[in-house]
Structure formats: C-alpha cells, structure tokens
Amino acid sequence: MSATPILKSSGPILRIEGLEKSYTPGKPVLRGINLEIGAQGITAIIGPSGTGKSTLLRCINRLVEPTAGAILMGEEDLAKLRGAALRQARRRIGMVFQEYNLVERLTVMENVLTGRLGYVPLWRAWLRKYPQDDIDRAFALLDAVGLPEQATRRADALSGGQRQRVGIARALMQSPALLLADEPTSSLDPKTAVEVMELMARLTGEAGVPVIVNIHNVDLAKRFAIRIIGMTGGAVVFDGPPEALESHHLREIYGGEDWL
Amino acid sequence: MSATLPLHREWVRHSFGERLLRYFLWLAAIASLVWAVRSIEIIPEFLADAPEQMADLLIRMWPPDLGHYYPSVHAAMIETLHIASLGTVLGVALAIPIALLAARNICRNVLLNAVAQFLLVSSRSVNSLVWALIFVAVFGPGPAAGTFAIAFRSIGFVGKLLAEAIEEAAPGPVEALEASGAPWGHRMLKGIWPQVQPAFWGIALFRWDINVRESAVLGLVGAGGIGVVLDDAINFFQWERVATILLAILAVVVVAEILVTRIRAKLI
Numbered sequence: 001m002s003a004t005p006i007l008k009s010s011g012p013i014l015r016i017e018g019l020e021k022s023y024t025p026g027k028p029v030l031r032g033i034n035l036e037i038g039a040q041g042i043t044a045i046i047g048p049s050g051t052g053k054s055t056l057l058r059c060i061n062r063l064v065e066p067t068a069g070a071i072l073m074g075e076e077d078l079a080k081l082r083g084a085a086l087r088q089a090r091r092r093i094g095m096v097f098q099e100y101n102l103v104e105r106l107t108v109m110e111n112v113l114t115g116r117l118g119y120v121p122l123w124r125a126w127l128r129k130y131p132q133d134d135i136d137r138a139f140a141l142l143d144a145v146g147l148p149e150q151a152t153r154r155a156d157a158l159s160g161g162q163r164q165r166v167g168i169a170r171a172l173m174q175s176p177a178l179l180l181a182d183e184p185t186s187s188l189d190p191k192t193a194v195e196v197m198e199l200m201a202r203l204t205g206e207a208g209v210p211v212i213v214n215i216h217n218v219d220l221a222k223r224f225a226i227r228i229i230g231m232t233g234g235a236v237v238f239d240g241p242p243e244a245l246e247s248h249h250l251r252e253i254y255g256g257e258d259w260l
Numbered sequence: 261m262s263a264t265l266p267l268h269r270e271w272v273r274h275s276f277g278e279r280l281l282r283y284f285l286w287l288a289a290i291a292s293l294v295w296a297v298r299s300i301e302i303i304p305e306f307l308a309d310a311p312e313q314m315a316d317l318l319i320r321m322w323p324p325d326l327g328h329y330y331p332s333v334h335a336a337m338i339e340t341l342h343i344a345s346l347g348t349v350l351g352v353a354l355a356i357p358i359a360l361l362a363a364r365n366i367c368r369n370v371l372l373n374a375v376a377q378f379l380l381v382s383s384r385s386v387n388s389l390v391w392a393l394i395f396v397a398v399f400g401p402g403p404a405a406g407t408f409a410i411a412f413r414s415i416g417f418v419g420k421l422l423a424e425a426i427e428e429a430a431p432g433p434v435e436a437l438e439a440s441g442a443p444w445g446h447r448m449l450k451g452i453w454p455q456v457q458p459a460f461w462g463i464a465l466f467r468w469d470i471n472v473r474e475s476a477v478l479g480l481v482g483a484g485g486i487g488v489v490l491d492d493a494i495n496f497f498q499w500e501r502v503a504t505i506l507l508a509i510l511a512v513v514v515v516a517e518i519l520v521t522r523i524r525a526k527l528i
Contacts, residue, residue, distance in 0.1 A: 063435060087442075090439060090440060091440065095436065095439040097435075101433050101435060101436035103451060103455070104430075104454075105454040105457065106454050110450075117440060117441070117450060118440055118442055118446075120446075174440055174441075
C-alpha cells in the first residue's frame with residue numbers, strides 16, 4: 001500500500017460546525033451537528049433509519065447541499081466550495097456505498113480505475129489509456145482486497161461481498177485523506193459483513209486513512225470503531241468510545257427497550 | 261340478538277356514472293368511424309371494378325423484367341442504402357446532444373428540457389416525404405436532399421428513445437463518480453454511457469432498418485434513391501420494371517430485417 005495521507009498529524013481531519021440540513025423548509029433532518037473527526041481510526045455513526053446519518057455523510061462530500069454550517073477540512077470549508085475547487089476536495093474524500101454503486105457493465109479493473117477520474121484527462125479515460133502508475137496501483141489494490149484474479153470480469157458477475165471489495169478498492173484508488181462509508185455492510189450477509197469491515201479496517205489502518213462509517217449494526221460498530229457517535233432525530237446524543245456505550249444509551253438512540 | 265345475517269352487499273363493476281361515460285365513449289367511437297368513412301369519398305364505380313383493375317395490374321407486372329435490374333435499378337438501390345446509412349449516422353449524431361438536454365436526470369433546466377422535447381417532437385411530426393420536399397427545395401433534387409430528410413426525421417425518434425434510456429440509467433454509479441471528484445464529461449463517459457450503450461446500439465440499428473424502408477420512397481419527390489426509378493417506371497407504364505423494383509425493395513428490406521435482428525440479439 002503506497003497511499004500517502006495528506007495529514008499525518010493527530011489533529012482533527014474534519015471539523016463540522018453547526019451543520020443543519022432541511023430537505024423541506026421547517027423540517028430539519030440535521031439540527032446543528034458539531035463534531036471533530038480525528039485523523040486516525042474508524043468513527044462509527046449509529047442510529048435508527050431516517051435519522052440523518054446518511055445526510056450527514058453526504059453533506060461532507062456535498063452529494064447533499066447543507067442548509068447551514070461549516071465543514072472544515074484543514075483550512076477549507078467544504079460547504080462553501082463550488083465547481084473545480086469542490087471536485088478537487090472530493091478527490092481527497094473516498095466513499096463506499098451500501099449498494100456498492102459500481103458501473104455494472106464495466107470490468108472490475110475499470111471500476112477501480114474510475115477512482116482516478118478526478119485526475120485522468122477525458123481522452124485518456126475514453127481511450128482507456130490510463131497512466132501505468134494507476135494501473136499498477138489498481139492491481140495492487142485488487143490483490144489487497146482479495147480479488148487478484150477478477151480484474152477482467154464484469155462487475156455484474158460478482159457477488160455482493162466481492163462488489164463491496166471492489167467498492168473499497170475504488171475508494172482507496174483515490175488515495176483519500178478521508179473515507180466515508182454509508183452502510184457498507186447492510187446489503188451483505190453477517191459473515192461477509194464482518195469480512196468486509198475487517199478488510200476496510202485493515203487497509204485504512206495501514207494507509208492511515210480515517211474512516212467515518214454509518215452502520216446500524218451496533219455489534220459491528222463496537223467491534224471495529226474507536227469512537228461511536230449515536231444520533232437520533234437529527235442530533236448527536238452519544239459520543240464516546242465503544243466501551244462507554246451502554247444499554248441506556250441505546251434506549252435513548254433507538255427508543256424502546258424490548259429489542260435489547 | 262338473533263343470529264347474525266350476512267350483510268346484503270352488491271358488487272357492481274362500474275358505477276352509474278362510469279356506465280354512462282362508457283356508453284358515450286362507444287357512441288363517439290362509432291360516430292367518428294362513420295364520419296371518417298363518409299369523408300374519404302369512395303367512388304362506387306372505382307370500388308366496383310377494383311378487383312378487375314388489381315388483376316390487370318398484376319398481369320401486366322408478370323413476368324418481372326429482371327434483366328432491367330442491372331445496372332440502373334442496382335445503382336439506385338445502392339444509392340438508397342447510402343442515403344439510409346448516412347442519414348442514420350447524421351441523425352444519431354444530431355440526436356445525442358438533444359437527448360442529453362431532454363433527459364431530466366442530466367439537464368436540470370426545465371426550460372432546456374422543454375426546448376429539447378419540442379425539437380424532438382417537431383422532427384417526428386414531419387413525415388420523411390415532407391422533410392424530403394423541404395430539402396429538395398434547399399439542396400435541389402438528388403440524394404443529398406434524401407440524406408438530410410432521413411437524418412432530420414431520425415432525430416426525433418432516436419432522441420426520444422435515447423433520452424428515455426438515459427433517464428432510466430441508475431443514479432448510484434454516477435453519484436459514486438461524482439463523489440470521487442470526476443468532472444461532468446467523465447461522469448457521462450464512465451457512468452451514463454456504459455448503462456445506455458446496449459439501448460443506444462439497439463435504437464440506432466432499429467432506426468437504420470426503418471430508414472432503409474423510408475428512403476425507398478423518397479425518390480417519389482425527387483430526393484434520390486430507388487424511388488426515382490420506381491416513379492419513372494410507373495409514369496411510363498413499364499409494369500414489368502415496376503415489379504422488378506418492388507421485388508428488389510422487398511428483398512433488401514427482408515435482408516435488413518434479418519441483419520438487424522441478428523445483431524440486436526448479439527448486443528443484448
């Protein structure tokens with residue numbers, strides 16, 4: 001792994017200040033989120049469906065437009081970026097999706113290489129003349145995610161677990177300074193889910209890339225994260241190490257207690 | 261309390277209002293049919309001897325003057341295929357940008373969507389023969405006019421179907437590329453195009469198939485191709501030649517159909 005994280009310091013990679021989002025005016029999905037994300041390790045966001053976890057993650061790379069607040073990465077406020085500056089910021093933020101979001105009709109290799117589309121000129125992408133460095137790195141990443149033989153297979157021929165491995169390889173292909181993972185294991189069976197989380201934790205740990213992961217499986221969150229953020233109703237109600245998360249916190253986050 | 265009686269409930273498929281509406285729709289359909297028949301002014305004398313005339317025509321056509329095929333009909337047939345193919349390529353090329361403007365998931369501007377839709381509809385609302393008349397006036401008679409007529413008629417068809425295929429493309433992969441900082445052109449090329457590709461080739465081939473048939477009649481208004489030869493033969497009452505030309509058109513259309521079906525099966 002030759003990924004070079006941009007920030008090696010122990011200061012925060014991301015500072016979220018007063019982040020609000022309303023899809024329809026007067027019905028806020030995020031109600032003033034304040035968070036600092038450290039430069040190392042996995043931060044897991046847990047909470048019930050529809051509580052704004054996904055919106056929070058998507059505000060960071062601006063797939064969703066924040067209504068108010070600042071998202072500081074270094075000195076830069078991501079919430080204010082436009083056009084080329086926004087694209088350059090996005091190149092440093094990898095993302096892994098619940099439904100993998102691979103381009104089904106392209107090969108595994110090309111899907112991994114799409115992680116470089118922010119850097120590669122259009123004509124090179126069109127003629128599939130990717131720089132040799134990128135191709136070498138893509139092969140190395142396919143080895144690392146355990147798919148060394150699958151480079152020329154089409155993405156739609158893979159199993160769910162294999163697809164998510166390609167998704168991780170694609171995100172790491174960006175050499176990101178931060179990785180966002182939106183429910184990366186929710187479409188997978190329990191065993192594959194653990195394997196994918198293990199893989200993601202190992203590779204990002206080796207590369208020193210901090211991860212923010214939305215996950216509704218509390219056990220997986222406790223097992224892999226160094227920090228857990230509990231959200232409910234668009235606000236943070238728990239923030240601490242996994243050991244500190246107790247059942248009364250879970251009651252507050254998810255409501256009720258019959259399920260515990 | 262007595263034993264509970266089953267509730268008396270009635271089940272009817274249509275309410276009274278719906279029945280009335282259906283009745284009037286049927287009445288309107290029949291009335292418009294009668295109106296249509298009355299307005300096409302069938303001349304009874306011609307209708308009466310139609311079978312005789314038909315038989316006479318067929319007898320005059322038999323046997324087809326196959327010797328006439330080469331070289332004049334052959335050259336016209338090749339010209340027809342050129343008009344169809346070139347017209348299809350040109351039409352598809354012009355349709356792609358309009359389809360991108362018409363697809364609401366690509367172009368978020370409602371006004372541009374409407375303009376693109378209007379262009380596509382106007383292209384379709386004008387028949388190939390009418391387009392040919394217009395381009396004969398512009399370029400003068402000949403295959404150039406035919407090629408442009410085919411191209412402009414194809415824009416609406418290809419553009420509409422392509423825009424629909426683009427709108428059906430899954431947003432997820434495109435979103436993933438956007439999240440990685442890929443610019444617009446890259447997202448189209450690597451996110452949308454792979455998803456649209458099978459539909460695109462299917463639409464283009466289908467349109468070429470239609471254009472082979474349509475370009476056969478363009479000659480009737482002087483826009484080149486086999487229609488010119490057909491028109492001449494009819495005007496000179498050379499019915500054996502007419503038969504040859506019709507057979508040639510039939511053969512080409514059948515071959516095109518088989519070809520397109522085979523290629524489409526391979527693509528999908």
